[in-house]
Amino acid sequence: MLDLTYEPPKPKVISGATGDWELVIGLEVHAQVSSRSKLFSGASTKFGSEPNSNVAFVDAAMPGMLPVINEFCVEQAVRTGLGLKAEINLVSAFDRKNYFYPDLPQGYQISQLYHPIVGEGEILVDMGPGIARLVRVERIHLEQDAGKSIHDMDPHMSFVDLNRTGVALMEIVSRPDIRGPEEAAAYVVKLRQILRYLGTCDGNMQNGSMRADVNVSVCRPGDYEKYQETQDFSHLGTRCEIKNMNSMRFIQQAIDVEARRQIALLEDGKEVVQETRLYDPDKGETRSMRSKEEAHDYRYFPCPDLLPLEIEQAWVDDIKASLPELPDAKRVRFVTDYGMTEYDASVLTADVENAAFFEDVATGRDGKLAANWVINELFGRLKKEDREIADSPVSAAQLGGIVELISKGDISGKIAKDLFEIVWTEGGDPATLVEERGMKQVTDTGAIETEVERIIAENPAQVEKAKVNPKLAGWFVGQVMKATGGKANPQAVNEIVAAKLGL
Structure with a gap:
């Protein structure tokens, strides 16, 4: 957790005809494991391949083909659990989740219901300066993805692409700790950020490598506190699950729409039916997909083709020792080491590539100035x-060079912007460009003083005005900068103008 003081955000309250209602939200995020091959086969996971070109015999459920666990996918799941400060289960097991669908050729999905590989963890979700919520993670389990049904190529038939079949997923299940639409989106953003830092999922939602199922319910003020005391879920109201959300904006919209639908039902004396729903962004509504299944509906049973998965603590410890610096810790370090604001540190650490770029720019230089640039x-x-x-x-080296020239006083901020434009459009080494193009800042106080004296002598009326209103001294500064082509040291110019005018 960050070494900073936070306060939790207030729950989202919706006013209804019979009083106020509060939202309760839990998320099941499906994150595709960053692996070149699938969970139980050596088939490629490359996105955008020709349909049905990345399919092994076991993916297509050919008779007699048995799954073989991908050790790297297991390592990535453990790595994710450690990054979320979660308990790692040294013994886990796979189960069969049975249901029929054309893009699931086996007729079942291999998952982990009873014995997941990762237990309880936590995520600190940032909601603004000084505001955050600690969201508990209930579990992370490994499972294989299904294929894709395509219905829009021909009005008379559907097509099935099995390229995604068997791709490794981590299902990251939160507790019902999230209290509003913005908080839900912020949770997904923070989770994606951590996964990218860990390198366990690319978080590319438009390509389907990360998507969320959102569970929404509503309760009266005070009921959530009763749940926290008793852990009795009946205080939270009946939940509905909104499937396959792949956009932060749609997640927020769907939660708000679904909450208001449930409130309208309850205030009309009707019951909320536990079910799975889909969000239609065009119509701004959720619609029923199917009644919510319980575990027994899927006839879960231990997968007979896979032995229980046993891992050693020493292996887990080795993975833990290899973890990178995660965003929360990096943000604190940026504030401490570089003297920047927490907001700037949050911007720079939002993405792992951005943070690495900044560090390359700032190393050995003025970190605060580097952050600004x-x-x-x-x-x-x-x-x-x-x-x-x-x-x-x-590049980071080029931008670092510009920052260094500013720090040394070789160029002013204005010249630096001109230099940045040249490097952006033409390339080149900043220091060399400054020398070759005569862009070096004039720091010779004698030369600046001569220019100041000339402008004062030519403008006696303006001198008298400046003596009455010292703010008008800026006019002389501007004239000197104009006369020197912006190359004069601004600080030296200000000091000399003030001295010559007797201000």
């Missing part, structure tokens, strides 16, 4: 041109 100049330009940090025309 990375956030305002670099990130601003990247956003304007819709580029990622990996595609930046200005």
